């Protein structure tokens with residue numbers, strides 16, 4: 264059972280940032296950019312000025328306190344960096360945002376007049392830290408963005424939003440930066456888009472921004488992930504930029520120059536969440552009716568399959584035969600995957616889908632074998 268959300272009102276504040284740039288169309292993504300870390304005053308200010316000159320950036324970011332995996336790496340310049348950011352705002356007129364991980368960071372950022380705060384993935388993961396930040400923000404009306412936790416736990420992500428909401432923060436957004444995974448894939452952090460989709464479903468009023476820099480960890484892949492984020496109706500992108508990315512003191516591989524950022528943004532296709540065209544709507548309705556019918560068929564077939572599995576379970580019980588039948592299962596996987604491939608269904612999808620069906624089938628037979636009183640208990 265999903266727990267009821269403990270949220271006060273969430274106000275949409277990100278769209279108002281559009282007026283800070285030349286790109287003001289209502290569906291255009293909100294772009295937040297700036298260096299991974301503020302390194303020197305000139306690096307910070309020059310990067311920010313070049314970003315502002317593109318006319319495509321709505322807010323400036325820079326890390327001042329950097330959580331690093333191992334000690335001995337560059338851990339940020341500390342409070343002095345806030346002054347540089349404030350100067351960057353003065354030079355560009357753009358709002359500034361930085362990451363806070365402790366009450367002391369919040370205090371320093373508020374004192375300096377930072378416009379927007381964000382909570383990083385390594386902080387969202389820890390309810391003590393999130394609560395400390397929430398407590399330090401009581402009575403303060405500042406926008407806060409919450410990155411997903413490093414592990415794929417939607418409840419932790421939602422929990423952080425709830426803690427801030429209970430502290431009275433109303434201007435919030437989520438940042439999707441991907442999830443650490445043991446198995447290394449093509450990206451630095453696995454996007455696991457389904458978690459962002461689940462968050463959007465659970466809290467529709469919470470805007471989501473994508474952070475393709477941290478998902479990819481590689482500048483060449485940023486365009487691809489950015490486009491996907493827009494096509495999943497995310498409202499904006501946070502992309503790291505640096506005047507000389509290869510010489511950056513942190514995350515060199517994923518930063519881009521302001522010029523490269525501008526090119527990435529120009530190439531993005533911005534689509535709208537809906538269309539007013541009558542013929543589009545009519546066609547969509549007709550196609551969705553076909554999907555409804557097919558889903559109806561699929562659900563009936565699944566139900567029929569589970570009923571047969573239940574019968575098999577009963578029969579196995581009477582004959583003292585085990586539930587799991589590996590040979591039969593292997594045969595099913597092999598034949599269905601081949602069938603799927605011939606029909607244009609990917610191997611990954613067929614395998615995942617069949618695994619779920621098998622799990623449920625085993626569960627049903629387990630219930631039969633054990634005469635489980637509660638048929639829904641996962642025993």
Ligand SMILES: C=C(O[C@@H]1C=C(C(=O)O)C=C[C@H]1O)C(=O)O
Pocket residue numbers: 572575586587588589591592595620621624625628
């Ligand atoms: C249904 C059976 O039991 C299990 C479930 C299977 C299925 O859902 O297709 C296949 C093999 C068994 O692991 C069976 O033995 O046929």
